[in-house]
Amino acid sequence: MDTREKDIEKLKDYKYGFTTDIENIKAPKGLNEDVIKFISNIKKEPQWMLDFRLKAFKRLKLLKEPNWQKPKYPKIDYQDLYYYSAPKSMKDKPKSLDELDPKLLETYKKLGIPLQEQARLNGIAVDAVFDSVSVATTFKGELTKHGIIFCSMSEAIQKHPDLVKKYLGTVIPVTDHFFATLNSAVFTDGSFVYIPEGVKCPMELSTYFRINASETGQFERTLIIADRGSYVSYLEGCTAPMRDENQLHAANVELIALDDAEIKYSTVQNWYPGDENGKGGIYNFVTKRGLCKGKNSKISWTQVETGSAITWKYPSCILKGDNSIGEFYSIAITNNHQKADTGTKMIHLGKNTKSKIISKGISAGFSDMTYRGLVDINSKAKNSSNYTQCDSLLMGNKCGAHTVPYIKNKNFDSNIAHEATTSKISEEQLHYCQQRGLNPEEAVGLIVNGFCKEVLQQLPMEFAVEAQKLVGISLEGSVG
Amino acid sequence: MSEQLQSDFDKLVKTSKFSSEEIKFKKNFLDNFIKNGFPNRKQEDWKFLDISQIIKKNISDLSFFNDYSQSNKIDPSFLVDGLEHNKIIFINGKIEKIDFNFEDQNKIEIIDKTKKDISFDYENSLIDLNSAFIDKVFKILIKKNYSLKKPLIIYHLTNDKIKSTNINLRLDFELAENSCLKLVDYFANTTAKNFINIFYNFNLEKDSILKNYKIDKFRNNNLKYSFNNIEQDNNSVSETFILSAGSDYFKNEINCNLNGEYSSAFINGIFSLKENQQHEIRTTINHLVENTKSYQLIKSVLGKNSKSAYQGRIFVNSKAQKTDGYQLSKAILLDETSEFNAKPELEIYADDVKCSHGSASGSLDENSIFYLMSRGLNYQQSKELLINGFLMDVVEKITDVEIKNLIINIIGLKQ
Numbered sequence: 001m002d003t004r005e006k007d008i009e010k011l012k013d014y015k016y017g018f019t020t021d022i023e024n025i026k027a028p029k030g031l032n033e034d035v036i037k038f039i040s041n042i043k044k045e046p047q048w049m050l051d052f053r054l055k056a057f058k059r060l061k062l063l064k065e066p067n068w069q070k071p072k073y074p075k076i077d078y079q080d081l082y083y084y085s086a087p088k089s090m091k092d093k094p095k096s097l098d099e100l101d102p103k104l105l106e107t108y109k110k111l112g113i114p115l116q117e118q119a120r121l122n123g124i125a126v127d128a129v130f131d132s133v134s135v136a137t138t139f140k141g142e143l144t145k146h147g148i149i150f151c152s153m154s155e156a157i158q159k160h161p162d163l164v165k166k167y168l169g170t171v172i173p174v175t176d177h178f179f180a181t182l183n184s185a186v187f188t189d190g191s192f193v194y195i196p197e198g199v200k201c202p203m204e205l206s207t208y209f210r211i212n213a214s215e216t217g218q219f220e221r222t223l224i225i226a227d228r229g230s231y232v233s234y235l236e237g238c239t240a241p242m243r244d245e246n247q248l249h250a251a252n253v254e255l256i257a258l259d260d261a262e263i264k265y266s267t268v269q270n271w272y273p274g275d276e277n278g279k280g281g282i283y284n285f286v287t288k289r290g291l292c293k294g295k296n297s298k299i300s301w302t303q304v305e306t307g308s309a310i311t312w313k314y315p316s317c318i319l320k321g322d323n324s325i326g327e328f329y330s331i332a333i334t335n336n337h338q339k340a341d342t343g344t345k346m347i348h349l350g351k352n353t354k355s356k357i358i359s360k361g362i363s364a365g366f367s368d369m370t371y372r373g374l375v376d377i378n379s380k381a382k383n384s385s386n387y388t389q390c391d392s393l394l395m396g397n398k399c400g401a402h403t404v405p406y407i408k409n410k411n412f413d414s415n416i417a418h419e420a421t422t423s424k425i426s427e428e429q430l431h432y433c434q435q436r437g438l439n440p441e442e443a444v445g446l447i448v449n450g451f452c453k454e455v456l457q458q459l460p461m462e463f464a465v466e467a468q469k470l471v472g473i474s475l476e477g478s479v480g
Numbered sequence: 481m482s483e484q485l486q487s488d489f490d491k492l493v494k495t496s497k498f499s500s501e502e503i504k505f506k507k508n509f510l511d512n513f514i515k516n517g518f519p520n521r522k523q524e525d526w527k528f529l530d531i532s533q534i535i536k537k538n539i540s541d542l543s544f545f546n547d548y549s550q551s552n553k554i555d556p557s558f559l560v561d562g563l564e565h566n567k568i569i570f571i572n573g574k575i576e577k578i579d580f581n582f583e584d585q586n587k588i589e590i591i592d593k594t595k596k597d598i599s600f601d602y603e604n605s606l607i608d609l610n611s612a613f614i615d616k617v618f619k620i621l622i623k624k625n626y627s628l629k630k631p632l633i634i635y636h637l638t639n640d641k642i643k644s645t646n647i648n649l650r651l652d653f654e655l656a657e658n659s660c661l662k663l664v665d666y667f668a669n670t671t672a673k674n675f676i677n678i679f680y681n682f683n684l685e686k687d688s689i690l691k692n693y694k695i696d697k698f699r700n701n702n703l704k705y706s707f708n709n710i711e712q713d714n715n716s717v718s719e720t721f722i723l724s725a726g727s728d729y730f731k732n733e734i735n736c737n738l739n740g741e742y743s744s745a746f747i748n749g750i751f752s753l754k755e756n757q758q759h760e761i762r763t764t765i766n767h768l769v770e771n772t773k774s775y776q777l778i779k780s781v782l783g784k785n786s787k788s789a790y791q792g793r794i795f796v797n798s799k800a801q802k803t804d805g806y807q808l809s810k811a812i813l814l815d816e817t818s819e820f821n822a823k824p825e826l827e828i829y830a831d832d833v834k835c836s837h838g839s840a841s842g843s844l845d846e847n848s849i850f851y852l853m854s855r856g857l858n859y860q861q862s863k864e865l866l867i868n869g870f871l872m873d874v875v876e877k878i879t880d881v882e883i884k885n886l887i888i889n890i891i892g893l894k895q
Binding site for chain 1: 524798799801811813814815816817818819820821822823824825826827828829830831832833834835836837838839840841842843
């Protein structure tokens with residue numbers, strides 16, 4: 001027994017009579033104007049914010065839920081969800097790790113997350129986003145020194161209303177698609193980042209998200225603004241505990257890069273994917289969109305998607321400023337009954353804009369995986385170029401891998417190149433690795449990591465190690 | 481529009497000699513079409529070029545009635561010279577002549593009573609329109625072990641005697657075991673602004689070979705839609721070549737089901753478009769069993785105000801291991817107003833497959849032009865030479881030498 005396990009044992013013995021239910025302040029079930037007013041009221045929001053929400057809600061009533069995606073899901077009853085729930089106080093959080101699902105602990109162990117971190121991840125310690133309200137955000141001092149604002153959305157609405165007012169909803173307007181509009185109406189909290197002119201953010205900003213209270217659709221709203229000549233790298237990591245009920249997660253993330261600014265947004269998404277039979281799991285219907293507003297700006301999305309029952313998202317870049325650059329690096333892994341429909345949109349509006357898409361999809365078990373992407377070069381986007389590469393790897397013949405790129409070139413000065421391949425892990429490669437003493441699972445892990453290397457390289461150090469292990473874990477049980 | 485459809489349909493029933501059972505079938509298709517109308521951009525397959533808008537814009541007096549009791553005169557000046565061939569002549573919506581003079585008459589059978597229903601699943605209201613207003617449907621049967629000595633050319637002609645603005649054609653072909661058919665579609669429409677709706681159904685039995693060449697070269701203002709449904713049994717081969725250059729609007733749609741092992745499908749296409757032309761090729765290749773192969777190569781050269789779209793879909797069933805599927809689409813945009821759209825789609829459920837697609841679009845390579853100009857060509861000549869080479873690549877894929885030469889001459893390429 002290694003020390004960590006001993007520690008867990010110790011914690012198990014530590015028998016504080018823990019409190020029973022987490023008492024949440026919950027908005028009444030259902031979606032209506034009163035609930036929106038309730039949310040706005042409890043967060044003490046100014047009138048303009050409430051107006052923003054109500055405008056979105058008015059629009060929402062006219063919209064229909066889209067259904068063109070590949071993974072179909074049972075109809076969601078939006079009146080049967082709680083739109084707001086917040087922990088009353090710290091003492092209501094789980095007291096120790098043994099309250100958690102053992103499978104989850106096992107996963108942590110394999111990922112090599114330290115005990116303290118495990119506890120933090122599960123809201124046992126203090127600094128974490130717990131449910132819909134940011135409890136605390138760290139590193140404040142260091143950041144304030146540089147004039148960087150990194151706080152929760154609710155705090156930003158109170159303290160920096162001018163910035164929020166100026167930028168919120170400019171990339172994802174309230175009149176966008178169904179889920180984005182739903183988020184605009186009922187969003188609870190999220191992160192707000194503002195990097196002032198010329199500042200290179202000295203550290204990676206990160207937030208752990210966590211879904212806790214049952215039947216709470218999570219509606220995060222994140223807004224990142226990089227002012228002229230600034231740079232920021234933002235990490236988003238997610239874990240969620242075991243749940244039987246399907247949970248909806250419809251977040252909105254808006255990035256705005258002004259002249260010469262650069263934003264790097266990395267996600268490792270490892271939410272509960274449902275059990276081996278496809279029961280439960282999170283619905284991850286997130287809208288992420290970045291606007292390269294200024295000249296020479298750059299937005300780069302990196303994502304490692306291994307969790308969720310259904311992942312349905314397209315982190316996009318609108319390349320409005322001349323010479324701006326958009327990048328998208330993605331690994332999506334689906335196993336068991338998971339389904340993913342993900343990709344990106346690169347919309348070239350400015351001159352000399354460049355975009356690059358590298359997407360690696362791996363599907364195993366009974367899962368289904370779709371890359372869907374749009375490259376649209378507008379007639380004014382002179383001398384622009386795009387390069388797209390999407391590769392899929394299949395394991396077994398019960399799963400599916402699909403590629404649906406949309407390519408629109410309206411400019412004769414611009415070049416678009418698109419490549420896609422679908423293949424399986426070759427017997428020779430497996431044989432070679434096994435011959436050198438790896439067991440089949442390690443061999444697959446190694447090969448898959450090689451397949452994903454181009455994307456993993458893009459991740460910041462903190463994430464790269466975890467992500468690499470995650471890739472192996474996600475594919476457990478898919479060989480043989 | 482529905483009143484017009486209904487009254488034109490009644491006129492059709494009055495003037496022609498359909499049996500009551502046929503009329504019942506036709507009525508059914510008509511009702512379907514009235515219900516769904518022309519496809520529009522809300523349907524995924526019609527996203528890039530919305531035919532209902534295009535028809536609305538171009539054909540103000542849409543009418544559907546054709547008097548099939550009248551026959552049309554054949555103008556021999558349209559016929560292809562210098563190549564011995566069999567003919568089917570289709571004028572103003574009516575098949576005037578079927579002529580297999582070069583062949584053994586015992587080996588070919590022409591049946592004019594085919595099943596009225598359609599044997600595959602479709603979601604396409606244009607096929608309903610076709611089935612409702614079509615004259616007789618002929619089925620051409622090539623018997624076992626017979627290869628046609630000469631190609632069959634289908635002439636698509638219209639002249640000023642045309643009565644309606646919509647004409648429909650349907651032909652069914654059955655290629656029995658080990659037979660071979662070379663089929664050329666030759667479009668020479670002289671009238672303007674008609675909607676021409678063509679539907680071919682091919683059934684390829686074991687070891688049979690189909691070669692279909694569609695030549696739409698001469699500039700005309702017609703709107704055309706062509707749908708090929710190809711069913712392939714073991715070891716059969718289908719080759720389709722599309723030259724899409726003449727009409728204002730032309731959408732070629734191919735649905736190919738590879739039902740038998742070792743069957744293969746090849747689709748090659750050229751778009752060569754100018755002023756206000758909008759063309760599209762949409763292909764669906766369904767790999768349904770093991771060891772099947774498909775290959776697609778589509779190239780576009782797009783001039784001022786033109787728009788081309790390519791939607792290619794490779795579907796691989798979970799049973800279809802060892803599939804080999806390939807798609808490549810390339811486009812050269814010559815003008816700032818030209819537009820290229822592509823949606824090369826892969827839908828794969830089997831793991832031991834080799835499937836890839838590629839798509840590239842852009843302007844002519846300035847370095848290549850510079851190279852040629854430094855060797856004494858002027859700008860225009862260099863451009864032409866590069867385009868010539870770009871398109872030659874596709875034409876070279878044609879396996880029938882005689883027809884390849886015919887097509888090279890028609891396009892005016894240099895070898």
